[in-house]
Amino acid sequence: MDGFTPVSALVGGAMIGTSAALLLLLNGRVAGISGILGGLLAPLTRETGWRAAFLAGLVLAPPVYAGMGGSLPPVTVEASFPLLALAGLLVGFGARLGSGCTSGHGVCGLGRLSPRSLAATGTFMAVAVLTVLVIRHLLGA
């Protein structure tokens, strides 16, 4: 075990959960990032405004965090640019085909015990673990 940070993980997780809860209580919408972004790619609808606003908040979080005096946590992107492009393509396509991602299925769906979200979360967790196992330990990258 290395770099285990249980307290900040729980606090940050609770913030993410609070965000999902508030979007439901205020706007009546599920905080699924891929669904919100995917919805923005469709023609303008009444949903366009809040979706764009949500994503703007998400993107502006680091400068706001730094502005509040927080020191930005370290970010290490190990993947090369071609690998990032391939991974992004798979993540975007897979999230839409599977009706959700880590937030929509993982945080919101598990929170309401949705069988679909349980199946999806179990599947993407297992495949991601296998992917890392193959890349890091079998191919030795």
Next chain:
Amino acid sequence: MAKMASAFAVGLLFGLGLLVSGMSDPAKVLAFLDLTGRWDPSLAFVMAGAVAVSAAGTLVARRRGRPLLASRLEIPARRDIDPRLVAGAAIFGLGWGLAGLCPGPALTLLTVAPAQAATFVAAMVAGMLLFRLVPPAAACSSPRRTDGVP
């Protein structure tokens, strides 16, 4: 306007949560997924905290019935586990495991690691557009219903 303001604040809180939890760092996500390496269980604690609060919020929202700023709750109602759901989740998991990035952290990193995050996000948008070529009958658009009956 109120809906946009609340969505902005809530999106900001989501991003701050990603930063505080450490999940905006792909290396930390990969350290969780790497069970046989130097395993970092932090992501499990992020999920536990997030799901607990989200579950409480869902209970309250369903009990109240009507959201404060909108006419109705829109919660996916499907319960069937179809091949598309599983295939989509598997493709998503493969991409997530390759780079340690999923949609939320990728968007939050646009201002932190712009070149890398923008590469991932552009490809992710391309993947989402590619999905729209999947025949509509086959594409699983989860039907939504008003789900606010106490």
